[in-house]
Structure formats: structure tokens, C-alpha cells
Amino acid sequence: MLAQYATPLTFIALGAVFAYSFYAVLIAGQLSLGQAGFASLAAFTAASLAPSGDDVGDVPALLTAVVIGMAVGATAAVVLGLPTMHLRGVFLAIATLGFAEAVRVVLLNLEWTGGAQGLAVPRVLTVGMAWTALAVVAYWFWRMGPSRYGRALEAIREDELAARSMGIDVGRHRLAAFVTSGAVAGLYGVLFAYYVRLIAPSDFDFAAAVDGLVTAVLGGSTMFLGPVLGSGFQTMVPEIQRAVGVEAGWIRPFLAGLLLLVVILFLPGGLTSLIPRRTRVPAAGDGDPDGDAAPGLAARRHPAPGETVVSLAGLSKEYGGVHAVRGVDLEVRGGEVVGLIGPNGAGKTTLVNMVSGLVPPSSGTATVLGTAVGRTPVHRVAAAGVSRTFQHSKLFNRLSALENVLVGAHLVSRPTFLRRLLWLPSSRRDERAALEHATRCLHRVGLGHLAGTRASALSYGDQRRLEIARALAAEPSLLVLDEPAAGMNHVEAGQLSELIRSLARDGLTILFIEHNVGMVLETCTRVVVLDFGQVIASGTPAQIAADPAVIEAYLGTADPDDGEPARGSVADGTLADPTGGGGDGGATGAVTNARPSVAGTLDPPDTTPRNAT
Numbered sequence: 028m029l030a031q032y033a034t035p036l037t038f039i040a041l042g043a044v045f046a047y048s049f050y051a052v053l054i055a056g057q058l059s060l061g062q063a064g065f066a067s068l069a070a071f072t073a074a075s076l077a078p079s080g081d082d083v084g085d086v087p088a089l090l091t092a093v094v095i096g097m098a099v100g101a102t103a104a105v106v107l108g109l110p111t112m113h114l115r116g117v118f119l120a121i122a123t124l125g126f127a128e129a130v131r132v133v134l135l136n137l138e139w140t141g142g143a144q145g146l147a148v149p150r151v152l153t154v155g156m157a158w159t160a161l162a163v164v165a166y167w168f169w170r171m172g173p174s175r176y177g178r179a180l181e182a183i184r185e186d187e188l189a190a191r192s193m194g195i196d197v198g199r200h201r202l203a204a205f206v207t208s209g210a211v212a213g214l215y216g217v218l219f220a221y222y223v224r225l226i227a228p229s230d231f232d233f234a235a236a237v238d239g240l241v242t243a244v245l246g247g248s249t250m251f252l253g254p255v256l257g258s259g260f261q262t263m264v265p266e267i268q269r270a271v272g273v274e275a276g277w278i279r280p281f282l283a284g285l286l287l288l289v290v291i292l293f294l295p296g297g298l299t300s301l302i303p304r305r306t307r308v309p310a311a312g313d314g315d316p317d318g319d320a321a322p323g324l325a326a327r328r329h330p331a332p333g334e335t336v337v338s339l340a341g342l343s344k345e346y347g348g349v350h351a352v353r354g355v356d357l358e359v360r361g362g363e364v365v366g367l368i369g370p371n372g373a374g375k376t377t378l379v380n381m382v383s384g385l386v387p388p389s390s391g392t393a394t395v396l397g398t399a400v401g402r403t404p405v406h407r408v409a410a411a412g413v414s415r416t417f418q419h420s421k422l423f424n425r426l427s428a429l430e431n432v433l434v435g436a437h438l439v440s441r442p443t444f445l446r447r448l449l450w451l452p453s454s455r456r457d458e459r460a461a462l463e464h465a466t467r468c469l470h471r472v473g474l475g476h477l478a479g480t481r482a483s484a485l486s487y488g489d490q491r492r493l494e495i496a497r498a499l500a501a502e503p504s505l506l507v508l509d510e511p512a513a514g515m516n517h518v519e520a521g522q523l524s525e526l527i528r529s530l531a532r533d534g535l536t537i538l539f540i541e542h543n544v545g546m547v548l549e550t551c552t553r554v555v556v557l558d559f560g561q562v563i564a565s566g567t568p569a570q571i572a573a574d575p576a577v578i579e580a581y582l583g584t585a586d587p588d589d590g591e592p593a594r595g596s597v598a599d600g601t602l603a604d605p606t607g608g609g610g611d612g613g614a615t616g617a618v619t620n621a622r623p624s625v626a627g628t629l630d631p632p633d634t635t636p637r638n639a640t
């Protein structure tokens with residue numbers, strides 16, 4: 028019975044193994060077409076170098092060939108990956124396709140490969156062996172998914188910049204994914220060679236690479252079962268055709284193309300996205316906000332109060348002719364909550380981007396937590412203790428709220444993947460510690476009840492809170508928040524203000540940009556005002572509220588005709604509601620997104636949520 032289906036079943040397994048070599052990089056958001064090159068190099072090298080089955084037995088011969096093939100595939104991936112890993116999207120696809128084609132042409136013209144005639148290889152592989160190999164590969168990716176490493180790859184796929192800011196070394200992770208892909212492609216090449224009896228370079232051409240990619244994309248790159256589903260479909264269609272007597276060769280590519288179109292248009296996550304993705308949410312009580320810190324996470328020593336955390340000297344940034352930041356000198360000390368305010372385009376975001384290492388300064392120096400930023404990669408700045416949120420939400424949208432925060436804990440949690448492969452209890456302990464820590468961070472921002480919700484499904488205000496929870500999960504010493512209250516109502520902004528002050532009581536130093544001036548005055552120990560890229564004032568909230576230069580540059584000037592302070596100007600250290608309409612006139616939330624317009628007036632507050640751009 029099984030013998031009748033042995034061939035299609037073997038090809039399903041082989042196709043799935045090949046598709047896993049694409050899945051290995053798709054999961055990290057990379058598009059590579061070099062796998063056919065890795066597979067052919069592995070197949071020809073292993074078939075030439077492995078001992079004969081007559082000498083050592085069939086299975087040892089195949090196992091030796093597999094080891095050689097995987098090593099060749101992985102080595103080729105390192106050689107190709109080192110110069111190409113900085114390429115993105117279609118550029119990486121083109122570069123890797125060029126490599127695969129070059130390999131094919133070289134193999135075609137070498138004598139020992141048999142050229143176009145090909146190389147004879149004994150058939151050793153059985154359907155059982157093929158499925159065993161597939162099971163091992165699927166197991167690898169199954170155990171990888173929820174590990175710290177697997178989550179880091181997913182984070183890179185979802186938002187590379189945010190992943191870097193969480194302390195993930197993107198280059199190293201992308202190269203590791205590429206090498207895995209090379210090893211799996213090498214495995215496929217050897218298994219294929221030891222099944223089909225005769226291999227030729229044309230077995231690993233462009234069409235084969237596209238077939239592998241289509242199989243992986245059809246199945247989906249967000250769940251480890253994707254390649255098996257994709258390969259099942261790709262292999263079974265011609266079998267079904269044959270069974271019903273419709274043998275037209277165009278049907279399979281036509282259906283595969285059609286399905287690919289449907290998947291890309293309606294199911295970007297592939298067939299596996301029809302299977303609900305489960306997030307393991309800790310039971311109620313776990314990650315209690317009042318609980319003790321979870322053991323098993325790296326502890327960080329925050330700078331003592333008064334110790335220098337940020338030191339900027341003559342920091343400037345130019346974009347062409349635009350002077351976004353000009354000669355800023357600024358010291359931020361341990362335990363301070365520093366608010367950065369200023370009109371739109373004043374250079375606030377550029378300044379915090381330089382502080383967090385995202386943007387190199389044009390001139391001047393910046394030392395943050397002892398690290399010279401500008402010359403230091405973003406993930407190293409994060410490792411020094413800088414964590415941040417972004418002006419325009421940079422969440423990992425297809426991951427749940429809890430998974431987002433788990434990625435945030437990357438720097439303080441331990442690697443678990445290799446121990447997960449071996450089911451070591453210590454990996455379960457570490458995962459539990461990370462889960463409890465992440466849950467505690469979610470509770471702290473009031474999102475404990477939404478742990479299992481996809482980030483993209485959260486309301487705008489909740490997304491802002493989730494970014495803060497994710498940043499907190501890194502146990503930072505310096506927390507940089509870029510407009511954290513955008514899209515929040517007055518009550519929520521008040522709660523956020525209280526949260527920020529409680530974090531400062533815990534020893535964190537906080538630098539935050541906010542257009543809600545009332546909230547800034549209520550929350551900060553010091554306020555710095557930027558205008559046209561320069562610091563025009565720095566002092567306590569009361570000093571800033573009374574500073575004529577700030578009123579002039581930021582809030583507008585008093586109306587010279589009536590001699591009264593402007594609506595929205597500062598009378599006694601608080602801001603009046605610029606709408607003039609029944610506001611409490613107090614600090615919290617009194618002015619939202621205030622912008623100077625004509626002298627002495629303020630635009631009505633912009634309370635509409637800002638779209639993430």
C-alpha cells in the first residue's frame with residue numbers, strides 16, 4: 028500500500044526540506060534564491076567525496092554524505108552571506124540568484140560533475156529516511172519558534188530598526204539564519220541526489236529555486252508547518268491529476284501560480300495563517316505587578332542619583348542644508364526626568380535619535396551610559412542600558428502584545444534555543460522567568476489583560492503603552508520616550524505621567540519628548556526647550572513656564588493690544604487651555620500638541636490620534 032505512494036511521499040518530504048531552507052530566511056524577513064546553489068554544491072561534493080555504500084554500508088554512506096553536504100551548504104552560505112547580508116529585499120534575492128546561476132554554470136563546465144550528462148549516484152534514500160530527515164528539520168524549526176533566538180528573527184522580520192533598539196544584533200542573526208538555510212539546502216541536495224540516481228546541474232536551476240520559494244511562501248513563513256503544507260500541495264496536485272486522468276503539465280504550475288496570487292493578496296502569512304497562532308499567556312497571578320523580580324534574568328545597576336547618564340557636547344546634525352540640531356550641550360543625571368519640548372521641526376526627535384545611537388551626529392560628541400554613541404552600533408547602545416519608544420509606533424505587528432514584550436526582554440533573558448532542542452528543564456525555567464517578567468511589564472502599563480492580543484489589533488493608545496512595556500522589559504537605565512502620550516486622552520495622559528514618575532522613583536533616568544506641555548510640566552524634574560535645533564531654555568518646570576523666550580518661541584507672544592497674557596501663555600507656572608473652553612487650566616493635559624500660530628494665540632489642540640508613519 029505504502030509502496031504505491033512511496034514516490035510522491037518521498038517528493039513531499041524532499042520538497043518540504045528544500046522549502047525549509049527558504050523558510051529559514053523568510054522567518055527573518057530575508058528573500059534569498061541562492062538555496063539551489065547551496066544544494067547543488069552540496070549534492071555534487073557529497074556524491075563525489077562520500078564513501079561508497081559497498082565499502083561502509085548504505086546508511087553510513089548516506090549519513091557521511093549528509094554531513095559533508097550540510098557542511099558545504101553552510102560554508103557556502105557564510106562565504107556568500109558575509110558580503111551580502113547588508114542587502115535587503117529584492118537586492119538580496121538578485122545577488123543570491125546570481126550566485127546560484129554562477130554555481131550552476133561552473134558545475135556544468137567541470138569534468139568531475141559529468142557536465143550536462145550529470146553524475147550517477149546510488150539510490151539509498153527510502154521514503155522512511157526522507158520523512159525522518161523532514162521530521163528532524165521540522166523539529167528544529169518547531170523548537171526554534173518560541174525560543175529567544177526565534178523571536179529575535181521574527182522581530183527582525185517585523186521591524187528591523189525596532190529589533191536593533193531592543194539590543195538584537197541584526198547582522199549576526201541574519202547571518203545565522205542564512206547559514207541555517209545553507210545547511211538545510213545542503214541536506215536537501217544530498218537527499219535528492221541519493222534518491223534520483225542521476226543528478227545534473229540543471230536539477231538546481233532558476234526554476235528549482237523558484238519552486239522552493241513558492242512552496243515556502245504558499246505554506247507560510249509564520250509557522251513551522253508551512254513548508255510541509257506547501258510541499259504537500261505542490262506534490263499532490265500532479266498525483267491527483269494523474270488519478271483523475273487529466274495529465275496536462277501546465278495545471279500544476281498554473282494552480283501554484285494562482286494559489287500564490289491568492290496567498291499574497293489575501294493570506295500574506297501563507298496557508299498556515301489559517302491555523303490560529305497561540306500565545307502562551309501565564310496564568311492569572313503570574314507576573315503580578317507587585318511580585319518580586321523573576322530569578323534568571325540579568326540584573327542591571329542603574330546609575331546613582333546625580334551620576335552622569337547623558338553627556339552631549341556641541342552635538343549637531345545636518346541633513347543636506349537643514350540644520351536639524353545645532354551645537355547642543357546637555358547633561359542628564361541619574362534619576363532625572365527630562366522633558367524635551369519645542370515646536371514641530373525643532374529637532375527633538377533627531378536629538379533623541381542621536382542619543383539612542385540611531386542617527387550619527389554630524390559633529391560634536393555624545394556619551395550615554397559610558398558609551399560613545401555615533402560610533403557604536405544601535406544594539407550595543409541598547410545593551411549599555413538605553414531603551415526607547417518611537418514617535419511613530421514600531422511594534423512587531425504580527426506578534427502578540429506579550430511576544431512584543433518578550434522581544435523587549437532579549438537583553439536580560441538567556442538564550443534558550445539549543446536547550447529547547449534537548450528539552451532541558453533549565454530552558455523551561457528561563458522561559459518562565461522571561462514570561463513572568465514580560466507579564467509584569469504589561470501589568471505595569473495596564474495591558475495585562477491584553478497579553479494574547481496581536482499588537483496590530485490594539486487601540487492607538489494601547490499601542491503606545493505596549494511600546495513602553497516593551498522598552499521597560501529591557502530593564503533600561505535610560506528610558507527614551509518619543510511622544511508617549513500621543514493619542515491618549517487626559518485621564519490616560521495623567522496615568523502615564525504617574526507611571527513615568529514611578530519609574531524614576533525606581534531609579535530610571537527618563538528623557539522624553541512630548542507635545543502635551545501640561546503633562547511635561549507636571550511630570551518632569553527638568554524641561555529642555557529646543558527651537559530651530561538649539562537649546563533655548565533649560566530649567567525646572569516653573570522656570571520654563573515663566574521663561575519669556577519659551578513663551579515667545581514655543582507658545583507665541585502676548586497680544587500687544589490688550590496687554591493680557593496670551594491664551595495658552597503661562598501665567599503662574601501652569602498652562603491655560605488654549606481652546607479657552609472650560610478646561611481646568613491645570614497642568615495635566617491642558618495643552619495638547621500645542622503649536623504657535625499667530626502671535627499671542629495657540630492653535631486649537633490637535634487631539635486626533637497620529638497615524639504611525
Ligand SMILES: Nc1ncnc2c1ncn2[C@@H]1O[C@H](COP(=O)(O)OP(=O)(O)OP(=O)(O)O)[C@@H](O)[C@H]1O
Nearest residue numbers: 346349350351369370371372373374375376377378
Ligand atoms: N532623515 C531626515 N532627512 C532630512 N531632513 C530631516 C530628517 N529627519 C529630520 N529632518 C529635518 O530636521 C528637522 C528636525 O526634525 P525633527 O523630526 O527632529 O523635529 P521634531 O522637533 O522632532 O519635530 P516633531 O515635533 O514634528 O516631531 C526638520 O526640519 C526635519 O524636516
